[in-house]
Amino acid sequence: MQYPADASAAPRRALPPTTFGALMRITWQHVRLQLMSAIHEAGFTGFQEAHFAVFSYPLLDGVRPSELARRKNMSRQAMNYLLVQLEGLGYVERRAGGDGDRRLVHVTPQGWAIAEVIFARLEQLQAEWSQEVGPERFEVFLGVLKDLAGKAGAGQS
Numbered sequence: 556m557q558y559p560a561d562a563s564a565a566p567r568r569a570l571p572p573t574t575f576g577a578l579m580r581i582t583w584q585h586v587r588l589q590l591m592s593a594i595h596e597a598g599f600t601g602f603q604e605a606h607f608a609v610f611s612y613p614l615l616d617g618v619r620p621s622e623l624a625r626r627k628n629m630s631r632q633a634m635n636y637l638l639v640q641l642e643g644l645g646y647v648e649r650r651a652g653g654d655g656d657r658r659l660v661h662v663t664p665q666g667w668a669i670a671e672v673i674f675a676r677l678e679q680l681q682a683e684w685s686q687e688v689g690p691e692r693f694e695v696f697l698g699v700l701k702d703l704a705g706k707a708g709a710g711q712s
Contacts, residue, residue: 590676591604609627610670617661619660620638620649623660649661
């Protein structure tokens with residue numbers, strides 16, 4: 556295939572209509588921005604976007620770092636990097652578990668405070684969106700999301 560020397564001379568390809576995947580991404584990006592703003596406004600200015608990998612539903616407390624990495628679909632090295640950051644900020648801590656030799660990740664009181672900010676902002680967004688589109692439509696929307704999330708979660712532990 557030969558390309559024109561001037562890229563502006565290349566024919567423009569028509570984009571397909573916006574797909575549900577793009578709409579979900581755009582919506583999720585808006586939610587994450589709202590959560591980050593709420594977290595920072597609450598005084599947790601060290602919290603970064605990447606930390607949502609640990610502070611996302613379900614919030615895992617008292618698990619091994621390797622299990623946390625598996626459940627969040629991350630490498631152990633990437634998870635360890637985030638845990639070191641979060642420990643330094645005082646949001647999580649690793650301490651010996653019941654078997655004595657394995658350290659488990661625990662959310663600190665400061666970390667639980669972040670979780671409360673997240674949950675509170677999500678409740679606010681849910682109320683705002685329900686008001687905006689109407690409670691009946693929003694309940695249908697939630698029902699569809701629950702159905703799809705159930706199918707996506709089938710076969711995962």
